Amino acid sequence: MLTYSSTRGGGDKINAAKAIIKGIADDKGLFVPSEIPALPVSIEELAGKTYQEIAEIVIGAFFDDFTEEEIKHCVYSAYDSKFAAEEIAPIAKVGSEDPAYILELYHGKTSAFKDMALSILPYLLTTSMKKENETAQIAILTATSGDTGKAALEGFADVPNTQIIVFFPEEGVSEVQRRQMITQEGANTHVFAIKGNFDDAQTGVKNIFADNEFAQDLQEKGYKLSSANSINIGRLVPQVAYYVYSYAKLVEVGEIKAGEKVNITVPTGNFGNILAAYYASQMGIPVNKFICASNKNKVLTDFINTGKYNSEREFHITNSPSMDILISSNLERLLYHFAESKGDEVKAYMKSLDREKNYEVSDAIKAKMECFYGGYADENKTLLAIGDVYDNNGYLMDTHTAVAYSVYRDYVQETGDKTKTIIASTASPYKFAAAVSHGIGLDIEITDFHYIESLYDETGMTIPEGLKDLDKKKVLHEDVIEVGRMKDYVWNSLK
Ligand SMILES: *Cc1c(COP(=O)(O)O)cnc(C)c1O
Numbered sequence: 001m002l003t004y005s006s007t008r009g010g011g012d013k014i015n016a017a018k019a020i021i022k023g024i025a026d027d028k029g030l031f032v033p034s035e036i037p038a039l040p041v042s043i044e045e046l047a048g049k050t051y052q053e054i055a056e057i058v059i060g061a062f063f064d065d066f067t068e069e070e071i072k073h074c075v076y077s078a079y080d081s082k083f084a085a086e087e088i089a090p091i092a093k094v095g096s097e098d099p100a101y102i103l104e105l106y107h108g109k110t111s112a113f114k115d116m117a118l119s120i121l122p123y124l125l126t127t128s129m130k131k132e133n134e135t136a137q138i139a140i141l142t143a144t145s146g147d148t149g150k151a152a153l154e155g156f157a158d159v160p161n162t163q164i165i166v167f168f169p170e171e172g173v174s175e176v177q178r179r180q181m182i183t184q185e186g187a188n189t190h191v192f193a194i195k196g197n198f199d200d201a202q203t204g205v206k207n208i209f210a211d212n213e214f215a216q217d218l219q220e221k222g223y224k225l226s227s228a229n230s231i232n233i234g235r236l237v238p239q240v241a242y243y244v245y246s247y248a249k250l251v252e253v254g255e256i257k258a259g260e261k262v263n264i265t266v267p268t269g270n271f272g273n274i275l276a277a278y279y280a281s282q283m284g285i286p287v288n289k290f291i292c293a294s295n296k297n298k299v300l301t302d303f304i305n306t307g308k309y310n311s312e313r314e315f316h317i318t319n320s321p322s323m324d325i326l327i328s329s330n331l332e333r334l335l336y337h338f339a340e341s342k343g344d345e346v347k348a349y350m351k352s353l354d355r356e357k358n359y360e361v362s363d364a365i366k367a368k369m370e371c372f373y374g375g376y377a378d379e380n381k382t383l384l385a386i387g388d389v390y391d392n393n394g395y396l397m398d399t400h401t402a403v404a405y406s407v408y409r410d411y412v413q414e415t416g417d418k419t420k421t422i423i424a425s426t427a428s429p430y431k432f433a434a435a436v437s438h439g440i441g442l443d444i445e446i447t448d449f450h451y452i453e454s455l456y457d458e459t460g461m462t463i464p465e466g467l468k469d470l471d472k473k474k475v476l477h478e479d480v481i482e483v484g485r486m487k488d489y490v491w492n493s494l495k
Contacts, residue, residue, distance in 0.1 A: 078119040173321055176452075335361065
């Protein structure tokens, strides 16, 4: 059986169920599997399987303390008619010569790729609680750059024995994202805007997790904390499934041959989505390059190009707000794997990041980073990519996907590499309607909600159910709080 332990070397080796319940390790490290399991079936056998069948195989391989029935229950409860696309994650081929395969991960309830993992996490968590005879209620703490919050609220609303608490940056989410969160229904939902950015929210949440005295006090009230961010292994692993699925699908439809290498381009913020692609490759999916696309907050581009991570820099609010991040938590997991599981080494990097706001990795890790390409697109390039692809191919992308597309184009131009490329498309264009409208040259309107209508008039693309009439829904969560008071609000939310 696989075991899960901290990237920073501390604490025990535990099973997957325990790691999912805990969310983050006691030494603030992230849980990593003792090894990345190989795909138990060949690619030829995977081709033709449904999304759910592939998710069962992938998630079952990682969470091998779950029975087959338990995994089936989680997978089929999550990936059902909640998704607007029957295939769950359809692939659009864009361009005829030198095409890109756009893997649409945004057909879940909240119109962003976070639904891919957050529609299953509540089932994985409640199953884990049952398996471990956990009697406390689980309070899920979530920091969000906009999309995780809503997807977690939607996933956990009214799930028995859970409370869901979300912190989002007051300035730095789109109007649609904000509305989605502050109108959330459900007796166990708690939503707070903070006077700070996403990194403040994420650091605040990590500090609460590391506060043992607070955990003790909560325990007395009958609560345990867990996380719905991609620091939770229960969120990361389901994301591996769609990379395996997309590769198998491209083999099935004859776009690639089994065994042929592909490139995978991912618009990256917290490094979870692209790390899932790396895990898929370690399971056996043949990958040539991981193309890591950033917006103007290009801390990862610089890291990939120099081996130096430096978070001390200006923070920009951009038109791809879900990637406005300077501390990419999941990079820690990649470093752990590249450091050959030396927790001490990772711990030293993270300590340096905490204290000096930077670190530089060893030459051995730098050499292993070669399979990653880092690039970035500023706001203007993002809009140009949206307009270009719409005009030339009639295909509409959101701003995050456009960052990825733009960096992918730069990569091809720079390297001449013709390897077929899967691009992760992370949100519906309607979720970032204002910027997308500018990208395709629509007139300036007043609010995001007007833009949704005019985008529809222009493109005829179906408006996702959850985004319709959002401006008319009742606001249920109005608090705007200081970063320093996050802990108090957690305490008061848990009765
Ligand atoms: C969260 C998010 C990202 C970044 O994903 P990470 O896993 O944090 O790298 C990109 N695009 C959208 C739309 C998102 O919601």
